[in-house]
Amino acid sequence: QKEVEQNSGPLSVPEGAIASLNCTYSDRGSQSFFWYRQYSGKSPELIMSIYSNGDKEDGRFTAQLNKASQYVSLLIRDSQPSDSATYLCAAPLNTGNQFYFGTGTSLTVIP
Amino acid sequence: ETGVTQSPTHLIKTRGQQVTLRCSSQSGHNTVSWYQQALGQGPQFIFQYYREEENGRGNFPPRFSGLQFPNYSSELNVNALELDDSALYLCASSLGPGQIRDEQFFGPGTRLTVL
Numbered sequence: 001q002k003e004v005e006q007n008s009g010p011l012s013v014p015e016g017a018i019a020s021l022n023c024t025y026s027d028r029g030s031q032s033f034f035w036y037r038q039y040s041g042k043s044p045e046l047i048m049s050i051y052s053n054g055d056k057e058d059g060r061f062t063a064q065l066n067k068a069s070q071y072v073s074l075l076i077r078d079s080q081p082s083d084s085a086t087y088l089c090a091a092p093l094n095t096g097n098q099f100y101f102g103t104g105t106s107l108t109v110i111p
Numbered sequence: 112e113t114g115v116t117q118s119p120t121h122l123i124k125t126r127g128q129q130v131t132l133r134c135s136s137q138s139g140h141n142t143v144s145w146y147q148q149a150l151g152q153g154p155q156f157i158f159q160y161y162r163e164e165e166n167g168r169g170n171f172p173p174r175f176s177g178l179q180f181p182n183y184s185s186e187l188n189v190n191a192l193e194l195d196d197s198a199l200y201l202c203a204s205s206l207g208p209g210q211i212r213d214e215q216f217f218g219p220g221t222r223l224t225v226l
Contacts, residue, residue, distance in 0.1 A: 004153075032213055034214065034215075036217075042219070042220075043199075043201055043217040043218060043219050043220045044154065044201070044217050045113075045217070046214055046215070046216060046217075049212070049214050088153050088154075090153075090215075092213060098156045098159065098167050098169060099144065099146075099154075099156055099203075099215060100156070101146075101153030101154045101155075102153050103151070103152055103153045104152075104153050
């Protein structure tokens with residue numbers, strides 16, 4: 001089992017819809033989780049961090065964490081074509097010094 | 112903009128050569144991590160430097176080495192380049208291990224092509 005797993009997609013949603021991206025992780029000791037957005041040919045950009053169980057909202061983005069199920073998700077409301085990118089889930093080992101990334105989910109928002 | 116810079120942007124080398132990639136971290140960030148990202152994959156952790164000492168290493172051979180300097184700059188050195196080393200190399204700066212907020216912020220990356 002990989003440390004962080006994501007559905008690779010691709011995921012397509014119409015403009016204005018909710019996009020739902022999912023991630024599971026194997027290290028029960030992990031305390032922090034991150035979502036990065038990566039446009040083609042660019043480097044990853046941090047869009048959300050979450051440290052506690054429950055939901056965390058930032059604008060159109062909501063991250064959800066369930067430590068018991070070792071599951072973290074990202075919801076993008078009112079999806080825009082500019083949201084089309086690859087979304088990477090990341091979590092450090094509980095030692096804190098090594099981030100594991102999923103393989104990313106490719107999202108396309110169709111105008 | 113994350114305040115993290117990398118140079119060069121692109122680099123072409125031949126098999127067997129050596130390469131040095133450079134990174135300048137955000138001011139105040141005393142930790143830098145280096146990643147290799149192959150096409151279609153997530154970044155793979157190479158190693159981390161904290162206060163100029165190696166602080167963790169991923170599953171990469173010893174020909175991948177690094178340095179961190181007091182002025183927030185760092186280097187990734189790769190010896191005896193192989194074709195499979197062709198990838199996007201990313202550095203990420205952060206406040207450091209043990210911090211409550213341990214977000215990592217990436218530089219723009221160096222695209223290395225090995226022929």
